[in-house]
Amino acid sequence: MKLVRQLPLVMALGLCATHAFADGTGGDGTVQFTGNVNTQTCQVTTKDVAVNLPTVQVQALGAAGSTAGMERFAIQLSGCAHGDNDMKKVAAAFSNPEFDATTGNLVNTTKDGAKGVEVQLLNTDGSLIAVNDPATSNSVTIGDDGNAVIPYMARYYATDKVSEGKVTANSTFTLSYQ
Template identity: 55%
Template structure:
């Protein structure tokens, strides 16, 4: 009877014996660049344009350069080498990724953001901001452009939009 019991436990032995080992490694980075005071709260003034330059959906006009400067970035051997910016807003068009106007002025006119290389940034899509190298002094300047973006034939009036930005590190 005892022999039968021993055979029964052996018949149900653990069949999930390991065939290998996985090791997971990583690090947590305390990277925190400081945004320059002048760039923490900034107004970018786009030039006045004629409504006829924004006749149809997708038309753009009035491109204006701006930059976000960061300093004090850790630049040691284990530090992030690049910094990028993701933009968000409660007032944006998820189809075009453009900022919608918060004023009752110009109709069918949004604001589109561009990277320094003129590639389109879709608001709400953090992956679309071009990463910029952090220099040996721990600083970086992230160049951008803003421009009017037509969603239809533009009407005259003011355009006001806003966005917040978050730094990401690579």
């Protein structure tokens, strides 16, 4: 009698289970994973870089899109693996949640600071670096001694009419290897 009461339940479960083994035509594919195993990543020699942009006149940033006050800075690395099977190039990807998605620049975070101005990052060839876009940062070749210096530039960028005041911005960076 117990078997007769459980038979409808077993049949219902059996019908549901057929969906788990449905024909796979048109619903299959491939997942490919790639990566690299590296012997050693670089050590950042200059962990915290302070870039002091020069004081500029409001008039130097007279219209939206104007730039002024270029300053060079570098991220110095040591202990990079540099053998035949290791990565040969390194770049720094800049990131910050407080950035202007339209310009890719760092916004001024100083409360009651200068208005209408951002900090723009550049590669040394003058090409723009968009914050949160690693593809825009140029790489450098790691030296045979395992050291590398990644040079960059920063400057003021006017987004609107600029008012005087302090400008502060910051960014973290992450190294990427090629």
